[in-house]
Amino acid sequence: MAKVLVVTSGKGGVGKTTSSAALGAALAQAGQNVVVVDFDVGLRNLDLIMGAERRVVYDLVNVVQGDAKLAQALIRDKRVESLSLLPASQTRDKDALTPEGVERVIEELREKFDWIVCDSPAGIERGATLAMRHADIAVVVTNPEVSSVRDSDRIIGLLDSKTARAEAGDKIEKHLLLTRYDAGRAARGEMLKVDDVLEILAIPLLGIIPDSEEVLRASNLGCPVTLHNPASAPARAYAEAARRLMGETIEIIVPIERKGLISRLFGRSVA
Amino acid sequence: MALIVAPEPPLGPWLAALDEQMGRSKQFFADRPVVINLAALRDQAAVESGFLDELAGQLAGRGLNIIGVEGLERAQLEGTRWAQAWVLGATSRDRLVLVPDDPPPVDPSADRPVDAPIMEPEPEPPTQTHLIVDRPVRSGQSIIFEAGDVTVLASVASGAEIIAGGSIHIYGALRGRAVAGVQGNPAARIFCRRLFAELLAIDGLYRTAEHWGEGLHGRPAQAWLEGESVRLAALE
Numbered sequence: 001m002a003k004v005l006v007v008t009s010g011k012g013g014v015g016k017t018t019s020s021a022a023l024g025a026a027l028a029q030a031g032q033n034v035v036v037v038d039f040d041v042g043l044r045n046l047d048l049i050m051g052a053e054r055r056v057v058y059d060l061v062n063v064v065q066g067d068a069k070l071a072q073a074l075i076r077d078k079r080v081e082s083l084s085l086l087p088a089s090q091t092r093d094k095d096a097l098t099p100e101g102v103e104r105v106i107e108e109l110r111e112k113f114d115w116i117v118c119d120s121p122a123g124i125e126r127g128a129t130l131a132m133r134h135a136d137i138a139v140v141v142t143n144p145e146v147s148s149v150r151d152s153d154r155i156i157g158l159l160d161s162k163t164a165r166a167e168a169g170d171k172i173e174k175h176l177l178l179t180r181y182d183a184g185r186a187a188r189g190e191m192l193k194v195d196d197v198l199e200i201l202a203i204p205l206l207g208i209i210p211d212s213e214e215v216l217r218a219s220n221l222g223c224p225v226t227l228h229n230p231a232s233a234p235a236r237a238y239a240e241a242a243r244r245l246m247g248e249t250i251e252i253i254v255p256i257e258r259k260g261l262i263s264r265l266f267g268r269s270v271a
Numbered sequence: 272m273a274l275i276v277a278p279e280p281p282l283g284p285w286l287a288a289l290d291e292q293m294g295r296s297k298q299f300f301a302d303r304p305v306v307i308n309l310a311a312l313r314d315q316a317a318v319e320s321g322f323l324d325e326l327a328g329q330l331a332g333r334g335l336n337i338i339g340v341e342g343l344e345r346a347q348l349e350g351t352r353w354a355q356a357w358v359l360g361a362t363s364r365d366r367l368v369l370v371p372d373d374p375p376p377v378d379p380s381a382d383r384p385v386d387a388p389i390m391e392p393e394p395e396p397p398t399q400t401h402l403i404v405d406r407p408v409r410s411g412q413s414i415i416f417e418a419g420d421v422t423v424l425a426s427v428a429s430g431a432e433i434i435a436g437g438s439i440h441i442y443g444a445l446r447g448r449a450v451a452g453v454q455g456n457p458a459a460r461i462f463c464r465r466l467f468a469e470l471l472a473i474d475g476l477y478r479t480a481e482h483w484g485e486g487l488h489g490r491p492a493q494a495w496l497e498g499e500s501v502r503l504a505a506l507e
Binding site: 124146150151153154156157158160199200202 | 406407409410411412425426428429430444446
């Protein structure tokens with residue numbers, strides 16, 4: 001049965017689009033049939049992160065408004081056959097999406113794919129609520145800092161009240177994806193620790209993505225990090241998160257600061 | 272629960288401060304009935320004719336939901352726009368008061384904030400005097416229960432608020448606001464397992480986190496009313 005997954009956060013710039021692309025690609029690499037849908041109408045980015053910006057002809061708004069067929073708007077990834085992208089429109093705004101139109105497109109996608117990954121825009125307004133509207137599962141992307149955590153908390157409240165599932169009295173599955181985690185800064189108290197974030201948000205942890213230049217490099221090359229460098233730490237963390245979404249039980253290891261020989265020696269002599 | 276707003280001379284700077292306060296905490300003024308205390312303006316009102324009408328206009332223009340006035344004798348208000356407001360007794364109480372359910376003379380053009388609470392408890396049968404919330408209260412959510420006590424079995428997030436007619440019991444961390452005894456119950460208390468609150472209020476008297484310092488931070492604590500002040504202590 002197809003699953004609709006929304007990647008959301010409330011706050012901007014925490015890594016929703018990067019995570020949507022990486023999780024979508026990782027699910028596809030694991031053999032699933034995946035479409036990644038960009039809901040950020042007016043500020044589309046997912047096409048760039050996925051390296052498909054020169055192949056966009058029709059977009060989500062065209063399909064929602066009935067100007068194009070779904071098959072015309074879907075862009076198949078050139079690297080992984082089972083991965084597709086439904087881009088957003090850059091020239092329109094979020095009001096171009098209608099609840100009925102979005103519902104129709106999601107239903108149509110459910111028939112074609114195993115996973116429908118919806119990349120939500122930031123904020124709590126129309127774009128974000130429409131992106132989460134039909135979700136079965138939510139991945140809440142959070143950075144280990146207080147403003148991001150509070151915004152995520154707000155989004156969790158909306159997931160529990162404004163989604164179709166919640167309104168029908170059903171529960172929506174929620175997972176926390178902690179991104180930009182820097183073990184050294186967390187140890188020095190400059191970032192929230194994993195336990196602090198979990199204690200505040202009280203939802204299960206899907207994965208911890210270490211802060212890494214590898215992510216930025218992959219984004220700039222238009223390639224999800226799980227495809228660009230599968231051996232890198234963030235790529236492995238995304239791949240494991242994707243397998244947890246598919247139901248596997250894999251232990252989550254909190255990254256710890258790796259100290260060089262010198263700093264260990266000095267650390268000891270100072271202490 | 273009503274807010275007491277007490278204008279002070281000179282009026283210009285006071286109105287500017289009010290605007291700043293309203294800008295900072297829209298939610299705090301949203302839909303709350305307001306009683307104006309004019310005691311501080313007694314002298315000015317006596318000499319300047321039209322002064323009170325001008326003040327009434329200034330306040331109405333800010334969308335305050337004014338339901339009453341106090342601090343001046345009724346005779347002083349005769350013939351002004353204030354006369355129709357319900358005089359709540361010319362006492363010196365500079366605190367929030369219990370307000371009857373009279374229909375307030377609301378300014379119909381008053382703007383309501385767009386960001387209304389997203390979760391409100393179901394209308395309860397009148398016999399229920401206790402509300403139990405068994406899941407986390409998330410940022411931006413308000414639990415409003417004027418009929419009695421509220422017990423929360425999880426945490427109350429930063430930016431969330433619990434408003435109860437009676438006491439408030441929180442068996443998780445309190446990071447948001449807790450407002451107890453809203454209908455004028457000075458015996459109401461607030462209990463929480465871990466105190467990180469932004470604001471605590473009982474019977475209209477409130478304290479913000481900067482008042483109680485680091486000593487209670489993260490500890491089990493209770494708040495109660497002693498005379499005219501909110502007291503806090505660790506629960507050990």
